[in-house]
Amino acid sequence: MQIKENESVKIIPLGGLEQIGMNMTAFMYEDSIIVVDCGLSFPDDDMLGIDLVIPDVTFLKENLDKVKGFVVTHGHEDHIGAFPYVIKEVNKPIYATKLTMGIIETKFREHNLLGNTKRKVVSYGQSITLGKFRIEFIRTNHSIADSAALAIHTPAGVILHTGDFKVDYTPVFGEPIDLQRFGELGRKGVLALLCDSTNIMRPGYTMSEKTVGKTFQTIFDDNADRRIIVATFASNVDRVQQIINASCAHGRKVAVEGRSMVNIINVATELGYISIPEGTLIDTEEIKKYPDDKVTIITTGSQGESMAALSRMAASIHKKVTIKPGDVIIVSATPIPGNEKSVARVINELSMKGAKVIFQDTHVSGHASQEEIKLIYSILKPKYAVPVHGEYRHLVKHAELAESMGIEKDNIFILSSGDVLELSEERAQIAGTVHSGSLMVDGLGVGDVGNIVLRDRQTLAENGIIIVVLTLDGETNQLLAGPDIVTRGFVYVRESEMLIDDATTVVYEAVIKCLDGRVSDWSKIKAEIKDRLGDYIWKKMKRTPMILPIIMEVS
Numbered sequence: 297m298q299i300k301e302n303e304s305v306k307i308i309p310l311g312g313l314e315q316i317g318m319n320m321t322a323f324m325y326e327d328s329i330i331v332v333d334c335g336l337s338f339p340d341d342d343m344l345g346i347d348l349v350i351p352d353v354t355f356l357k358e359n360l361d362k363v364k365g366f367v368v369t370h371g372h373e374d375h376i377g378a379f380p381y382v383i384k385e386v387n388k389p390i391y392a393t394k395l396t397m398g399i400i401e402t403k404f405r406e407h408n409l410l411g412n413t414k415r416k417v418v419s420y421g422q423s424i425t426l427g428k429f430r431i432e433f434i435r436t437n438h439s440i441a442d443s444a445a446l447a448i449h450t451p452a453g454v455i456l457h458t459g460d461f462k463v464d465y466t467p468v469f470g471e472p473i474d475l476q477r478f479g480e481l482g483r484k485g486v487l488a489l490l491c492d493s494t495n496i497m498r499p500g501y502t503m504s505e506k507t508v509g510k511t512f513q514t515i516f517d518d519n520a521d522r523r524i525i526v527a528t529f530a531s532n533v534d535r536v537q538q539i540i541n542a543s544c545a546h547g548r549k550v551a552v553e554g555r556s557m558v559n560i561i562n563v564a565t566e567l568g569y570i571s572i573p574e575g576t577l578i579d580t581e582e583i584k585k586y587p588d589d590k591v592t593i594i595t596t597g598s599q600g601e602s603m604a605a606l607s608r609m610a611a612s613i614h615k616k617v618t619i620k621p622g623d624v625i626i627v628s629a630t631p632i633p634g635n636e637k638s639v640a641r642v643i644n645e646l647s648m649k650g651a652k653v654i655f656q657d658t659h660v661s662g663h664a665s666q667e668e669i670k671l672i673y674s675i676l677k678p679k680y681a682v683p684v685h686g687e688y689r690h691l692v693k694h695a696e697l698a699e700s701m702g703i704e705k706d707n708i709f710i711l712s713s714g715d716v717l718e719l720s721e722e723r724a725q726i727a728g729t730v731h732s733g734s735l736m737v738d739g740l741g742v743g744d745v746g747n748i749v750l751r752d753r754q755t756l757a758e759n760g761i762i763i764v765v766l767t768l769d770g771e772t773n774q775l776l777a778g779p780d781i782v783t784r785g786f787v788y789v790r791e792s793e794m795l796i797d798d799a800t801t802v803v804y805e806a807v808i809k810c811l812d813g814r815v816s817d818w819s820k821i822k823a824e825i826k827d828r829l830g831d832y833i834w835k836k837m838k839r840t841p842m843i844l845p846i847i848m849e850v851s
Contacts, residue, residue: 304718305452307488307682310732311335311351313713314688316494316632317374318734320351321457321684325450328427329362331388332446332457333369336377337734350378351713352733356386364426368392369459370443371399372531380407381735389414391424393433395442395533398563420444420474435474437464439505439662440531441569445478452720453487456676460492460685462502462661463668468509468534469569475675482676488719489678493686493694494663501667503660508628509538511657516542519624519652523588524548525617527598527606528628530556532662533564535628536594540572543592549578553617554596554605580616593617598629600638607638610645621650628658666697673701680724681708682717759841760785762833764803764825770849773816779803779825786841795836802832818847 305325312319317337323330337349356363365388369375376396380403383390390413392400397417404410418424423432430449437443438460448455456478465472495502516524524543528535536557543550550572552558564570583591597606606625608614619625625646631639643653664672673681681703683694691710698708707724709717714732718725766778781800783789789796806828810821822845829843 303452304720304727305450305455305487306727307455307490307711307717307719308355308730309684309711309713309715310353310355310730311337311713311734312374312685313691313711316686318349318351318378319375319685320353320378321490322356323429323448323450323455324359324362325428325452327362328364328429329356329359330364330426330429330431330448331356331366331386332448333375333459334366334378334382335372335374337374348377349734349736350381352731352735353382353386355714355730355732356382358731360386362427363388364429365389365391367424367426367431367446368396368400369446369457370438371396371440372460375460376400376403379403380409383409383413387413389416391416391418391426391431393418393420393442393444394567395440395564395569396444398567399531399560402559402563421477423449434477435471436461437467437473437505437662438462439529439534441469441533441564447477447481450487453485453679454481455488455490455719456481456486456678457490457684458492458672460494460663462495462664463671464502464504466504466506468505468537475671478672478675486676486678487721488680488682489673489676490682490684491669491672491694492663493683493690495661495665496669496683496686496690496694496697498661498665499667500665502663502665505534505538505660505662508535508658508660509541512538512542512626513545515624515626515654515658516546516548520546521589522622522624522652523591523593523620524624524626525593525595525606525609526626526628527595528659529598530554530560530596533560533569536561536564537570539592539594539628540570540576544573544576548590548592549582549586550576551578551580551583551591551593552595553580553593553614557594557596557605583617588620588622597642598627598639599632599635600640600642602638607642610642610649612649619646619649619651623649623651625651625653626658627653627655630659630661669694669697670701673698673703678703679707679721680719683708683710755840755842756785759839760787761842761844762786762799762829764829764843764845765848766803766807766846767848767850773811773814775807775811776850779807783841786839787837798836799829799832802828821845821847 308322310320319333319335321332394417418433420435423430432447433444436445445459446457463473526539595605597604609617609619646653681698683691695708714729715726716728718727761784763782765780767776806824825845826843
C-alpha cells in the first residue's frame with residue numbers, strides 16, 4: 297500500500313503485537329521510513345517442522361526507496377533474529393549499540409552476509425539522522441547489556457520507543473537507566489510513547505539483576521562439594537558474568553556448552569562486556585580432568601528446547617556431559633508462556649537421574665513492572681500512548697494503566713500488525729492498513745510453507761497416510777498391476793492384514809467401476825479412490841488419514 301503523504305507521522309507495526317516476539321515497527325514521515333527492530337518468533341506447537349517465524353516485509357519492499365535504515369533497541373532474538381532473512385529483501389543500513397551490533401554481525405557471519413550491509417555502531421546520547429528523522433539512543437536496563445530506548449525526533453513531534461526495559465539502579469554492567477534524559481524530553485514535550493507491556497500484569501517493581509548474583513553465591517556455598525550446571529538464556533550476559541563470578545570465588549573452572557552460548561560469550565568477551573579471569577574457561581572435553589567440586593558448566597536449554605544442551609543431557613544423548621547423581625542443576629530462567637511442559641519434562645528427567653534441580657529465586661525479569669511503567673509515564677507525560685510488545689491481554693491492561701496516569705482514553709491506541717496510526721499534535725487516527733503477516737522458515741526455505749502445507753502436516757501427524765499405487769495400460773486403460781496399499785503412521789500393517797486386504801478390495805472395485813464406465817480422466821479415478829477408501833476407513837476406524845493415489849502408465 298502506498299500511503300498518502302501529509303503532515304502526520306505514521307506508526308506502522310509489522311510485528312510484535314498480539315504476541316511476544318517478532319518485533320518490527322516502521323515509522324514514516326513523507327518520503328522517509330525508518331524501521332525499529334527486526335525480530336523473529338518461535339513456532340507454535342501446531343507449526344510442525346517450522347524452525348522460525350519472521351515478519352512479512354512486503355510493505356517495506358514496496359516502499360524500498362523510502363526506507364532509510366534499521367535502528368535496533370537491543371540484541372535479543374525477538375528483536376534482531378530476522379535480520380539474516382529480511383536484509384536479503386530490504387538491504388538498508390543498520391544502526392545499533394556495540395554489543396547489539398556484535399551479535400548481529402555474528403549472525404551475518406554465519407549467513408555469509410557481512411560484506412553486504414552497511415552497519416554503524418551508535419553510542420548512548422548519540423543521534424543519527426535518517427531522512428526526516430533524527431533518532432537518539434538513550435541508555436536503559438534490560439536482561440542484556442547495551443539496551444537502548446529510542447527518542448525519534450520528527451517534524452510532528454518526539455516519539456519515544458522504550459524497547460524492552462526495566463529500571464535497575466544497580467545493574468551488573470554499566471550504569472542505570474538515563475532517567476535524566478527521559479525527564480528532559482518530558483519537559484520539552486513527547487508526542488507519543490511506545491512502551492514495553494511484557495510485565496504489565498505484575499504490580500510493584502522488578503528486582504535488580506544483582507539479587508540473582510547473591511542467590512548464586514548462596515547456592516555455590518551450600519553445594520561446595522558438587523558439580524554445578526547452570527542453564528540460562530545465552531543472551532543474558534550479566535547473568536553469565538555472575539555465574540562466572542560465583543565460580544571463580546569458589547575456585548571452579550567453567551565450561552560453556554551450547555552453540556549460541558559460546559557465540560554470545562565470545563562476542564561479549566571480545567567487546568569487553570564480560571570479564572573472565574585468565575585460565576577460568578576450559579573446553580567441555582576437559583571436565584573429566586577436574587574433580588566435581590571444581591567444575592561449573594554453563595549451558596543453554598533453560599526453556600526445555602529439545603535440541604538444546606541441557607535437554608540432551610537430561611535425555612542421556614549429550615556426547616560430552618553425563619548427568620550423575622549428586623549434580624546440582626540451576627535453571628536460571630522463567631519458562632516463556634507455552635514452554636512450561638517442556639521445562640517440567642527436562643526437570644523431571646534430570647531429577648530421575650539423581651540430580652538436584654534448583655529453579656526457585658534464580659531468575660529476575662528484564663522487563664518493567666507496573667510501578668516502573670508508571671514512572672516512565674509520569675516523567676514523559678506523552679500526549680498519545682501506544683502499548684507494544686505483548687499479547688492482546690497485555691496491551692489492554694497497559695491501556696488501562698495509561699488512562700490511570702492521565703492519558704485521555706481517545707489518545708490510547710491498541711494496534712494490530714499492519715495498522716497505520718497517523719499522529720500529529722492536533723489529531724490521531726488509524727488511517728488504514730498495510731500488508732503484514734508472518735513468514736515461516738523451514739530449513740533454507742523462507743515463506744514456502746503456508747497454511748495448506750501445515751494443514752497437511754497436521755493431518756499426517758494426527759492420522760497418518762495411505763498410499764495407493766496402481767498401473768494402467770496407456771492404450772487400453774486396463775488395470776495391469778495393483779492396487780497396492782502402503783501406509784505410514786496409520787496402523788501397524790503386520791497386525792492389520794485383514795483391514796489392508798479389505799481396503800485393497802474397496803480400491804479395486806472403485807477402479808474397476810471407473811474403467812468399466814470408460815472413465816479415462818485420472819483425476820476422476822483418483823477422486824473415486826479417495827472417496828470410496830475414505831468412507832471405508834471412517835466406518836471401520838473412525839479415522840481420516842491422508843489418502844494419496846498414485847497411477848503409473850505403461851505404454
